[in-house]
Structures are given as structure tokens and as C-alpha cells.
Amino acid sequence: MKFEETVSHLLSRVATAHKAHLEKRLAGVGLHGGQLSVLFELWRRDGRRQVDLAREIGLATPTVNKILNGMIEVGLVDRTRLEDDARATRIYLTDEGHAIRSRVEEVWLEVEEELLSEFTETERYILFDLLTKVRNYYFGIDPDQTNE
Amino acid sequence: MKFEETVSHLLSRVATAHKAHLEKRLAGVGLHGGQLSVLFELWRRDGRRQVDLAREIGLATPTVNKILNGMIEVGLVDRTRLEDDARATRIYLTDEGHAIRSRVEEVWLEVEEELLSEFTETERYILFDLLTKVRNYYFGIDPDQTNE
């Protein structure tokens, strides 16, 4: 049996390499990979509860808690206790968290472009489409239920 | 800017989900994800040095060292010092390491089938092809240089 000839194996391999590559690029702006997904979500909408953030990003709450601790340390976000619910906290971007956005977007586009450098426009679309199909299989067709 | 609409983002997301799914399935045969890639390589050829193993799999030597320690503990492989080179070690599959193969292959095929359950034959081929292209970009077209 040839494990190397499965999509499963290819996917793991490619993703690991891509992640490593992304990490190196992000080092240039002083970020880690995990912080990105959180930043993306916060740039979309600020001041959310951790649990909502985690659900939206698709990570476990302890994972984003750990990432957030690091981001607070380097001054990218602030954590504020809710007034009407002493259990929950809201996460707000600091000025630095906002300011870093344009630089990150630049890096992000570069990484995307490098990843797809050998691909035609059509191939890019097809790859995106097929990966979307896999994502929908794993996450279910998410109806973007943004509760508060 | 829409990060969600990049292949980069999709790839990370899908790979994370797939990895988690694989991990759950492997628990059924008492394995962890990292041990798989090592087993694949050992099933291909037994008794290799750690450094060669690592290079072939595409992982850093400390990573495979850590994985191998776990595999030795559960009795999947043995580590033997080379006679003509006291620095190096060879890794051999134990009987258990051989015996587990068929069960793992079963699980592996199931996972692959689940991943691609919604895909036509053509789509599967295309996805494999495109991912291969990405892999070749990141690893270079590996000329399978198997030194000893």
C-alpha cells in the first residue's frame, strides 16, 4: 500500500510545510501563527467574548486562551471583564493591534502568492473550491450563526 | 480584505480539522498521529538511522527522536547503536510494529474515504494533483536520494 499516494498524506505534509513557511514570514512582523487567526477575527469585529471568538475561529477555548495570553503580553489586545456577567470577558484590540494590520495583510498576500505561484487562475479557483468542499464536510455548512 | 477567501487560510483550517479527525480514528488502534509517518517510512524499509528517517519523512531530527521515544515505550520499535559508528542508531520495527500494520491500513483507507466522500473520481484526482504541485513547490522535486 502506498501511503504517499493518498490525499490525506499529501494534505498533512503540505499543511505542515506551509505552516512553517508562514511562521517564518510572520516572524518579520513579530507575530506567531496562532495569533493570526485571532487577529483576523478581531479585525472583523472587536470586543467579543472569548468563547464566541473561539467558536467562530474554530478552536478550543483553552487554545485561544493561551494565544490571547501571549497577545496581551506583547500588547496586541486587552481583556475586559463583562459587567453583567462576571464569568465572561471581552477581547479588545489595542492601538498596536489595529496598527499592525496593514503590515500583516501585506505579508499574508505575499504568502498566498508564493503558495500559488505555479498555479494558473483556473487552478487556483479549483483548488479553493475543492478545499472548501472538504471544509464544509468537516465543519458542516456553517450558517454563520453569530450569536452574542 | 477577506482572509477567509484565501487558499492559505483554507489549507490551515482544513488540515487542522483533518488532523484532529485522524487522531480520533487512530486512537482506536492505540496510535498517535506523529507515529504514523514514522511507521509508514519503517514499513517501507526497516533498520534505518534516525537522521535518514527524519530526512525521508521531512521532519526535524528532534521531532522524530521524541516520537521514537514514545514508540519504544509502547513497544513498536527498537533502537540499536551502530557498531561502526557510535554516534548513530538504527531503528527496527518490533513484531508488534509489524503486526499493527494491517489494522492501521484499514483505518487509513477509511479516513481517506471519509475525507473524499463527497468527491467524484475526477475531483479526487485533481485535488491530488494540485496538492502535489504545492508539495513540489515547498520541497522541491525530490529526486529520492536515499543515501546510507
Added chain:
DNA sequence: CAGTTATTATTAGCCGGCTAATTATCATTG
């Protein structure tokens, strides 16, 4: 209103990826 259940954040601890630094050994070269 008292007790139970559910929710939020957190902690602890595992796995697997990495780099940097150590240790031991081999190889080379002067």
C-alpha cells in the same frame, strides 16, 4: 429561595512541530 445544572474562563498536561545548544564521535587536515 435553595439546589441543581449550564456556562465561562482558566489550569494542567499531553502530542507534535520547531530551533538552539550539548555531547559524543567520526573525519579531515596540517
Added chain:
DNA sequence: CAATGATAATTAGCCGGCTAATAATAACTG
């Protein structure tokens, strides 16, 4: 042969994913 350099394994320690277990608080229910 002595010194230097290269190589193999290992250790330490970081990041990011996870589950399980705690603590605090809300919410529900009898």
C-alpha cells in the same frame, strides 16, 4: 598524531492544537 571541523543523537524550551478537570458565576427549577 593533534587539532579542527562535521555529523548523530539528544536535551531544553517555545508555540499551538487538544481533552479533562476546577472555580466562579449565571440560570433554571422545584
